[in-house]
Each structure stands twice: as structure tokens, then as C-alpha cells.
Amino acid sequence: MKIAVIGGGSWATAIVKILTENNDYVGWWMRNEEAVDHIKKFHHNPHYLSSVELMTEKIDVSTNLDHVISEADYVIFAVPSAFLKNALESLTIDLSTKTVFSAIKGIVPDENVIVGEFFHQKYNVPMENIGVITGPCHAEEVALERLSYLTIAGLDDEKVDTLARHMESDFIKTKKTDDIIGTEYAAVLKNIYALAAGICHGLGYGDNFQAVLVSNAIREMKKFIKAVYPLKRDINESAYLGDLLVTAYSQFSRNRMFGNMIGKGYTIRSAKLELNMVAEGYYAAALIHEVAKAKGVKMPIAHAVYKILYKDKNPKKTMSKLTDKLN
Ligand SMILES: NC(=O)C1=CN([C@@H]2O[C@H](COP(=O)(O)OP(=O)(O)OC[C@H]3O[C@@H](n4cnc5c(N)ncnc54)[C@H](O)[C@@H]3O)[C@@H](O)[C@H]2O)C=CC1
Numbered sequence: 001m002k003i004a005v006i007g008g009g010s011w012a013t014a015i016v017k018i019l020t021e022n023n024d025y026v027g028w029w030m031r032n033e034e035a036v037d038h039i040k041k042f043h044h045n046p047h048y049l050s051s052v053e054l055m056t057e058k059i060d061v062s063t064n065l066d067h068v069i070s071e072a073d074y075v076i077f078a079v080p081s082a083f084l085k086n087a088l089e090s091l092t093i094d095l096s097t098k099t100v101f102s103a104i105k106g107i108v109p110d111e112n113v114i115v116g117e118f119f120h121q122k123y124n125v126p127m128e129n130i131g132v133i134t135g136p137c138h139a140e141e142v143a144l145e146r147l148s149y150l151t152i153a154g155l156d157d158e159k160v161d162t163l164a165r166h167m168e169s170d171f172i173k174t175k176k177t178d179d180i181i182g183t184e185y186a187a188v189l190k191n192i193y194a195l196a197a198g199i200c201h202g203l204g205y206g207d208n209f210q211a212v213l214v215s216n217a218i219r220e221m222k223k224f225i226k227a228v229y230p231l232k233r234d235i236n237e238s239a240y241l242g243d244l245l246v247t248a249y250s251q252f253s254r255n256r257m258f259g260n261m262i263g264k265g266y267t268i269r270s271a272k273l274e275l276n277m278v279a280e281g282y283y284a285a286a287l288i289h290e291v292a293k294a295k296g297v298k299m300p301i302a303h304a305v306y307k308i309l310y311k312d313k314n315p316k317k318t319m320s321k322l323t324d325k326l327n
């Protein structure tokens, strides 16, 4: 079976590393021609996770999306949600015959749908051929080969099983679930809560308060997911609570870093420039705000983040008001 990875950032690079542990062929698309040449020549991605030595003898890296996708049976998307449509612009071949996994933890702009739904609605990929790769896993720790758990979600057990087997290695364990929508939304929401944790850290709140914030966040997440996709699930599993915890507390979290800068008084523009990586929670805050409104779900933490990022509300005052709503 042939697997391809779409994206040139940290997570795509980490997934390519994971796959080459266990597979002799990995297709890899990225838009940057110079990065492709650099990888072929020096076996490192020059811009992301550049410490990782890539097994290029197993990697077919190219800027030609049609080529990479046509060669593959399974296609894993790992570009930030904000650039997904842009990345797909050069695709002229049919995607609906492929098995498509999303490793993206975001919502597609303008469409207001999660990535799996986007491929189903816009590219006619049957829901049985769609899956999600999620779980508490920072690319930087994959680079260091630190033990990490990934959750593979999908409606077709065999496809989920197949991908899980191809991703397992000494440092990757996989878990499987059929909660394809719930795990995707959890991954989107935890970014907003990590941003909130970062803002509070930047404002000077300590560990005592962070614990209260995160324990409220998991309940808020549970309420939202139940409203959009009711299903029997244990919110304490690592794809939900685990991912929230790692993103809210890890030094590697982009969302937490971004929030921390906002809490410290950076403007959004300067925080974006300084981070130089994508904090998905920034985009998700606006889109989840719309979904929550449409579904009538009250989400005080996500709403506070939305007001700070999009309504120019003062972080200190907004978070102070939020503290009265937590328990
Ligand atoms: N980095 C991580 O540890 C993890 C990331 N993810 C998810 O993976 C997805 C990708 O994130 P990362 O790899 O971390 O992002 P990143 O910040 O490392 O990479 C950004 C990528 O976007 C591309 N890009 C930047 N501007 C662009 C533009 N205007 N048009 C098209 N492409 C552009 C860059 O070339 C680069 O390939 C996100 O949804 C993220 O939530 C999921 C799990 C872990």
C-alpha cells in the first residue's frame, strides 16, 4: 500500500518521519520547490523540524500534487486549515477514489466545516473513505522519538486498522475509534483552550488557575461535541482530554505560545510575525463562535478568546470577567 503526505510544515514532516519507519514508499507533496531540492540533496526539511534526518531513499518528494496523489492509495493531509483550499488548487485528478485522512486540527475557512466534512462535500470522498489522525502529539517530540500515542478515527474499521499498522513504530502507539466527527472537533477546540491558557499565563495567572481553566475547558468541549455529534464517548480519552492537556501545558504548543504573547500585550499581527508558525486556534475561535451560536451552545472560554482576538477586547478585563463564570 502506498501512502502520501500533503504539506511541508512541522506536522507533515513528522508524519513522513513516522511513516518511513515502517514503509518503503512515502509520497510527499509540498509547495516550496527549493525545500524539495534541499530535502533531496541534504535529507532535511530546511524550514521545519530541520534536525530530523529523513530517509529520502523511501520518499518521493515533489511539488506536483497530481503526481503525488495519483501514486497513493491513502492520502494524509497535514497543511494548516487556512491554506488547505490554496494547496488543493493545482489538483486536477479525482480524489474520490482515494482514502483520505486528515491530520489537520482546524476548520476550513469560508466553509465552516471540519476537514473530513469538507472532503466529503467538496471532493465527493465517501465518508467510509475518510479518517482522522489525532491525539496528543507534538511534531517536535516525534523528531526526538519520544513515545507518543496517535488516535486514528474512521468509519471503516479495516482502513483505520491498516493506517494504524503503518504508523506504529518503537515511538508511536496507535488507538482506534469510530468517533470521526467528535475527535476532529475536539482537536479544533483544544487549540482555542490552549490559546486561553497561554493568554492567562501571559497575564500572570498561575498554575492554580490554569487547572481550573482546563477543567472547565474539558466540560465545555464535552457539551459542544455532544451538541454537534451525539455519540457514546469517554471525553477523558487521550484524543480529547489528552490533546487538551498537552496543548495547554506543553512548551512546544504554538497555540499556547501565541496566547502567551497576546496576554503579554503583543498585537495579533506582531504575535503572528513572532511565532512564524500557524496557531490554528486563532482561526478556529472565529469559526467555532459561529457554529456554537447556530447550535445554541454556551461556551464562555471560547467566547472570551473570540472577543479578545476578533472584537479587540482587553485581555485582562475579559479574562477577569471569565473567572467569575468558572467553577
Ligand atoms: N505541529 C504539530 O505538532 C502538530 C500540528 N498539527 C496540525 O497540523 C496542521 C499543520 O500544522 P503545522 O505543520 O504545525 O504547521 P507549520 O506552521 O509547521 O507549517 C505551516 C505550513 O504552511 C505553509 N504555508 C505558510 N503560509 C502559506 C500560504 N500562504 N499558503 C499555503 N501554505 C502556506 C508552510 O509552507 C508550511 O508548510 C495544523 O492543522 C496543525 O494543527 C497536528 C498535530 C501536531
Ligand SMILES: O=C(CO)COP(=O)(O)O
Binding pocket: 105, 135, 136, 137, 138, 191, 194, 243, 246, 247, 252, 253, 254, 255, 256, 278, 279, 280
Ligand atoms: O496538536 C498539537 C499537539 O497534539 C499541536 O498543537 P499546537 O499547534 O498548539 O502546537
